[in-house]
Amino acid sequence: MGHKFAGKELYYQVKWQGYNSKDDMTWEPEENLETAPEALAAYFKKIGGRPVLPKKEAKRKISTSAAATPIEKEKGGRGRKKMKRESSGSATSEAPPKFKREWQPPKGSWENEVMAIDTVEEKPDPTTGEKTRHAYIVWNNGNKSVHRLATINQKCPQKMLQYYEQHL
Numbered sequence: 001m002g003h004k005f006a007g008k009e010l011y012y013q014v015k016w017q018g019y020n021s022k023d024d025m026t027w028e029p030e031e032n033l034e035t036a037p038e039a040l041a042a043y044f045k046k047i048g049g050r051p052v053l054p055k056k057e058a059k060r061k062i063s064t065s066a067a068a069t070p071i072e073k074e075k076g077g078r079g080r081k082k083m084k085r086e087s088s089g090s091a092t093s094e095a096p097p098k099f100k101r102e103w104q105p106p107k108g109s110w111e112n113e114v115m116a117i118d119t120v121e122e123k124p125d126p127t128t129g130e131k132t133r134h135a136y137i138v139w140n141n142g143n144k145s146v147h148r149l150a151t152i153n154q155k156c157p158q159k160m161l162q163y164y165e166q167h168l
Contacts, residue, residue, distance in 0.1 A: 003043075003051045006102050010051060012043070016144065026144050027102060035123045103143050110156040115140050117156075117163035120149065135160070 002013035004027070011027040019025075033040055044050050106113055118136040125132050133149035152160055 003047075005051075005053055008053060010053075011102065012040075023142070024144070028146075032146050034126050103141075105139075105145065105147075105155075108155075110137075110152075111158055113140055114138070114156050114159045117152070117159055118144070120163065135163075 004011050004013075010030045012030065012033055013025055014028045014033070015025050115138045118138050120133060120135045122131050122133045124130065134146050135149055135152045137145050137147060137152070139145070147155075149160075
């Protein structure tokens with residue numbers, strides 16, 4: 001398990017039970033892990049507490065040792081010249097890599113995007129205590145996600161029907 005922040009939202013890397021390949025691991029928002037408090041507690045203990053959003057550092061001024069040279073745009077047109085900073089050789093001047101944007105399900109129908117419905121489960125909502133049903137989806141692009149059953153019934157009813165027929 002690992003974690004990262006995308007904006008202000010916290011994501012955890014999840015290894016799914018029964019899937020042993022690293023390719024099967026997914027990044028899930030914290031709300032998708034409400035039914036796994038033991039796993040989260042063990043992870044928090046391992047890393048020394050709950051992850052906190054890192055504070056933004058103040059912008060650094062360009063040091064006098066770094067020379068700036070103008071670089072013109074490759075494409076023609078008007079605009080500002082870009083400045084390229086030559087490295088002063090220190091590793092601390094590099095910015096940390098940014099995470100790519102999390103995958104989101106498509107808008108509209110999901111019928112042609114969903115490979116299969118993997119599992120349907122009923123679990124209590126931690127805030128209200130009411131039981132809600134969720135389904136685990138395997139997408140054609142290899143991603144896996146969890147959604148409320150009401151959403152899946154609207155977005156891909158034929159896939160849901162196939163799931164029910166297979167599990168009679």
